[in-house]
Amino acid sequence: MGKIERSQKLFLSALKEKFEGQDQEAVKTTFYNFGGLKQSPRKREFMKAAKGIEMERGISMYDPEHCHLGGLPMGQRQLMTYEVSQSGVFVEGDDLHFVNNAAMQQFWDDIRRTVVVGMDLAHATLQKRLGKEVTPETINEYLHILNHAMPGAAVVQEHMVETHPGLVDDCYVKVFTGDDAMADDIEPQFLINIEKLFPAEQAEVLKKEVGKSIYQAIHIPTIVSRTCDGGTTSRWSAMQIGMSFIAAYRMCAGEAAVADLSYAAKHAGVSQMASILPARRARGPNEPGGIKFGVFSDIVQANRKYPNDPARASLEVVGAGTMLFDQIWLGSYMSGGVGFTQYATAAYTDNILDEYTYYGMDYLKDKYGYDFKNPNPDTIVAPTQDVVNDLATEVNLNAMEQYEQYPTMMEDHFGGSQRAGVMAAACGLTCSIGTGNSNAGLNGWYLSMLMHKEGWSRLGFFGYDLQDQCGSANSLSMEPDRGLMGELRGPNYPNYAMNVGHQGEYAAIVGGAHYGRNDAFCFDPLIKVTFADPSLSFDFAEPRREFAKGAIREFKPAGERSLIIPAR
Amino acid sequence: MAYKPQYGPGTSTVAENRRRQMNPDIELEKVREVTDEDVVLVLGHRAPGSAYPTAHPPLAEQQEPECPIRKIVEATEGAKAGDRVRYVQFVDSMYNGPSQPYQRTYTECYRFRGIDPGTLSGRQIVECRERDLEAYSKWLIETEMFDPALTSIRGATVHGHSLRLAEDGLMFDMLQRCILGEDGVVRYVKDQIGEPLDREVLVGKPQDDAWSKGKSTIFHSLVGESYRDDEEYIEYIVRVHTLRTKYGFMPTEE
Structure with missing residues (x-):
């Protein structure tokens, strides 16, 4: 390991927009003076809409000023906007909830x-x-x-x-x-x-x-x-x-x-796009839990559009994967919750994961001579334990230091699970892209988790205690029931089946191993070709841009019923 | 050879502080005093002076089954009395809070008995019998495990550990359970779950920056010690990861 210079901070413009006029490197700020919920145009819109609905149906509904914590609404600190990474579009967090975002729904609809x-x-x-x-x-x-x-x-x-x-x-x-x-x-x-x-x-x-x-x-x-x-x-x-x-x-x-x-x-x-799940998961084929990571990386088409930027291609898989697997699959299908939105959005907003990943790309070039802009199976680095350890250590330490040096960024990713997923993803992507080996990428992920936990004496929520603290042992294993090549793992892989903030990133790590070699596909050439079709409602080469369009209400979805219902 | 705990690697002050907190042979500095009633008020589980609610009769009144483990392990006072299990939950600022979630768990496991800790990124909860809990909580508040500005007792709505500090140096708390008085003393005006208290509970003045930095158990390159500089610590983690990875192959001796 050895820190390298990288003057470009991709996250800075987002932070400056979000925390306008504030010193991004200051440790202190002011709270409790933002006007609560009313600082957010979207929350105001929700409140106004709810009033109309209540008048119409005669049943109470969204009432955050009464119902949230006995009358203490959200917004005692700044309710931030988010830039969908590499899209230049700023949105409110609510706009990235899959219920509020037609593009996110269509992404999953088009696969299913x-x-x-x-x-x-x-x-x-x-x-x-x-x-x-x-x-x-x-x-x-x-x-x-x-x-x-x-x-x-x-x-x-x-x-x-x-x-x-x-x-x-x-x-x-x-x-x-x-x-x-x-x-x-x-x-x-x-x-x-x-x-x-x-x-x-x-x-x-x-x-x-x-x-x-x-x-x-x-x-x-x-x-x-x-x-x-x-x-x-x-x-x-x-x-x-x-x-x-x-x-x-x-x-x-x-x-x-x-x-x-x-x-x-x-x-x-x-x-099928996804295999059938066991009875306790109670889902048939073509449901999210059965999508193998190798298949998912073929569904996303960014490496077709950006063949000379495997980092970008992988980051698009992260965005698509965290949306599907965290927000829809684990967030609602499995948990019954209203979507683990903010676990997921941390990985595809404000260019934070992007910055950490490109740091890894620069490090690969600086130390190992691997030029990520010319991905090639002949130039990848041999996936030894020493190489994985070195790459993951350096990328993880850099990420921790960036969070420390920019307190507004730490505040942006206010939850440990957010930071853990993002840092480990940067490490995993660097290892998989640089070595062309998905299991090496997964191994880098787990070193990041251990290093994060020891450095800050914290990690994510309880689930991280299981998955991420024993993951080193199964990441390179091929033993039945405890190991598998990354391409064949999926959201229902034993240790991966219960924890948000992981599955989308794992899919990207698997994809990165192939994008880093400039492979034409990861697992299934038929699926790669199928989703290249420009007639699809959703553009699978640009999932993050599409989600941004959905957030600002410019995405045109399919399956609408307006033809057969009264006009509203 | 008798086992001698090492508590953890590292050459930095952070590493040394971690070992100090964990090592039960070291008596941590008592920095402030709170009364038993103060603790009961902040915990919010029972009214001060009220009897401990019980989950079962005292062990002495029960017909205990013949069990070798019960002979080896002496029950805690709370278990003997049949107390119910309750909790205390701490939030620790990443800006040099004196203890941190896993650090708390490790320390409690070495120093306390009959506990069930849970460790997350923004909070750490420990559950045990109620009278044991009150004794443990008192220690956790009175010693160098606690800083009135950078440590907070919160049952719910815990966001704050990773946020910038407020202008007065206190960690953000949406419910503002504690406030900094004009006398410079931090006082709890709500219990850990956010219910207003009948009287304020004073927990002392915030520690100064030098104390916080000197007692910190978190690496932080901006306000404290850089993780990268503790090479022994990094080497230890890489070694653990490497050995675990190799174990995944189920190696056998030839």
């Missing part, structure tokens, strides 16, 4: 309503069993029918009810293949064009992985997956696929061959 289904099995059935001819023309015709049927329209039977296209306009199916000639024959409206969407090197690798097979990237209507659940997605999709094959290839609706098509669409040819 997606499955990938291969076409090869179906084509083999059609050709070999039924003697049907499958050509680019028939495939295009099938896709035309499928894009009619998938949103909820009839293709075979007479006198059927159907869904209003305006309610399901986010539902569609595209295909992709690694075969250039085949791709040329697919109508552009139905094609996810790997060649055009990915940097050349990544495109070549992905095309090779996909090969001559054709895959359907299917997105069922948001409104359906919301009304039902993630387990519905493959079922809904398979039903419409089966009906569309029947229509496109003039099959008998009752013949046994249809069962082969159904089996392929429901099971044999399907990639």
Whole structure:
């Protein structure tokens, strides 16, 4: 270890905006004179809205000046705004609650309503069993029918009810293949064009992985997956696929061959975004707890857009991951709480984690010669214990010192869990990006936790006592039930299943190992290609920017019901 | 060879202070005095002078089962009397508060009996039988474990440990359970849960900066000692992490 000079402090502009006119390095300030809740425009808006609702429904509601601590409302200190990192957009904390943010909802909606289904099995059935001819023309015709049927329209039977296209306009199916000639024959409206969407090197690798097979990237209507659940997605999709094959290839609706098509669409040819969870978690496939970290890092597309900045790409995964896993999965699905918002936002606001991570990048370059702006498998550092120890020690000490040197930043991250997650993430990302090894990154995370705890004699909430104080022992282990390569771990991995402030960062550490090598994908090339689709409601290359748009109410979500309800 | 606790590594003053607090053979300096009634008021669990509510009859009145452990471990006074379990919770400022959450837990484990501590980032709670709790709380307030400005007794609404200090040097407390009087003495006007007290409880004047820095058990590069400079401490942590990592492979002797 050895401190390096880094004059740029990415967090300073946010701090100056948040604590305007104050000395960022002073230890003392004034409190109790901010006017309580009324200092916040958003809280004032909430109070005004609640008054109207109470008048209308005759039942009391949001009343913070009475209900909070027996009449002592929040706001005895400054209620801060937050800059969504690297977006330049300042928002109120409330705007980052997933209930108040349509982009956050859409991020999860777009994952939950997606499955990938291969076409090869179906084509083999059609050709070999039924003697049907499958050509680019028939495939295009099938896709035309499928894009009619998938949103909820009839293709075979007479006198059927159907869904209003305006309610399901986010539902569609595209295909992709690694075969250039085949791709040329697919109508552009139905094609996810790997060649055009990915940097050349990544495109070549992905095309090779996909090969001559054709895959359907299917997105069922948001409104359906919301009304039902993630387990519905493959079922809904398979039903419409089966009906569309029947229509496109003039099959008998009752013949046994249809069962082969159904089996392929429901099971044999399907990639779910998330695996089913054990009974005590009580969730089907395509729910957040089953998303492997390697898959999540493929869903997020920042490395496609920023191939020469693995730190940026990883930080986008942090933002997306903490939002999904902390705010939605643990914050509401699992705990039943109203969302662990402020655990999560610490990792993607005010450029604090960004600064710590880029310090790690500078340190990698300064001490090990690894240039993160030119990620390459040939230049990564060997993942030895000494290297991990050195990287994590230096990045962690720097982060602690920055918090100490800028008391307003310490006040920004007022909770130990916030600081613990952010510092450990910077350490883990530095280790994984620099070594190209996800488990080395996880190991760096745990050294950070131990060092943090001993230095400040505190860490996070109780949960950190378990996960982070025994994590060293399982981070490099491959023993069954106590170890696994990072890519295959997930939110339901034994020690990871209960603790906010971790899972999104772990996903990013896993992703970073591949972004640091400039890999085209982390775990599943099919999922990488699927979420590159520009027709999706949410831009997966820029999750933090999208969340910022949601916060300032500029994000346009899918699945709205305004067509069928009275105007408000 | 008899086990001799080392309490912790490090060459810094912070490390030495940590060892001092933990080591039960060292008598910590008594800095202030509070009465038994003061402690009862701040804790807020029972009215001063009232009997201790009980969870079970006194052990002496019970038919104790035949149990070798009960013969080895003598019950605390609170357990003997059948007291209920109650708590005290402290918040420690990161700006040189004399004790800190894990430090408190370690110290209490070495010095107290019959306790159940819980350690978080912004607060540390310890639960035990009520009369034991009152005795322990008195010690925690009267000794160098406590600074009226940088240590605070709070049952709920605890934010403050990481915030800048107020102009008068006190750690932020949304409920302002304690205030600095014009005489320079800090007084509790609310109990730890925030209920107003019938009378003020005086806990003395804040310690000066030199005392706080000299007694601190937290590393802090701006207002105290830098963690980085205690190389022995860093080396110890890296060693622990490395050994734990290797253990994860379940190594066996060839």
